């Protein structure tokens with residue numbers, strides 16, 4: 001097999017929401033495969049940057065609220081000013097709000113839809129303009145099992161992740177011919193801040209765990225190989241796909 005298939009040496013990846021959780025895990029995976037990483041988060045933390053630098057790769061940390069579309073030009077311009085290009089975009093930043101649908105507020109609808117879906121589209125658009133100058137790029141969107149299932153008391157989250165799956169396909173149709181692949185990862189139940197509340201609810205935790213064929217919650221490291229695959233030449237003919245990484249949950 002061609003040893004370059006999964007090699008990201010010399011590539012530059014922009015990872016949103018990279019200060020913790022799945023974003024941190026994927027950023028470290030891409031760095032271990034050779035990429036330099038631009039991190040953006042609304043939280044001030046250089047933990048991930050330090051971990052990437054320990055791997056011998058370059059990294060920057062940008063602080064920005066990606067709920068605001070005005071943040072997008074700064075993030076793209078600063079990454080290109082630092083590293084000269086963006087080869088890989090990981091649209092990972094996302095939020096969840098839990099309230100029964102009957103009481104769900106307009107704010108909780110708008111906040112989730114804005115960050116999880118609108119920002120994914122407009123950041124992809126901004127980054128694709130740079131990728132198109134070289135005729136090559138990799139966009140990885142983070143969807144969810146709730147792109148396929150309705151979820152419980154998370155209506156805007158399910159709607160937003162359904163949108164992520166459809167944005168992925170819509171952009172793949174338009175940009176495949178420009179050398180850009182756009183795919184999504186749909187993680188299952190992963191142990192991060194996103195699921196802290198349900199993991200602390202003993203009954204809910206038990207019922208979720210008992211349904212996962214792998215017999216454990218997923219970890220940020222479980223997404224590393226998949227992120228490297230979708231960021232590397234190995235996936236050059238994979239486009240518009242939503243890759244489920246769920247320990248078998250959906251197969252059940």
Ligand code: NAD
Nearest residue numbers: 017021022042065066067092093094144189190192193194
């Ligand atoms: P997390 O809450 O630990 O991480 C979310 C990241 O996004 C954090 O770094 C956070 O600071 C950042 N973020 C939030 N709001 C932001 C904003 N306005 N601007 C910039 N950054 C912002 O949770 P996670 O599980 O690591 O989530 C990462 C992605 O994975 C999300 O899109 C989430 O929906 C998705 N996901 C998670 C699970 C799971 O079980 N944990 C399952 C499926 C999908």
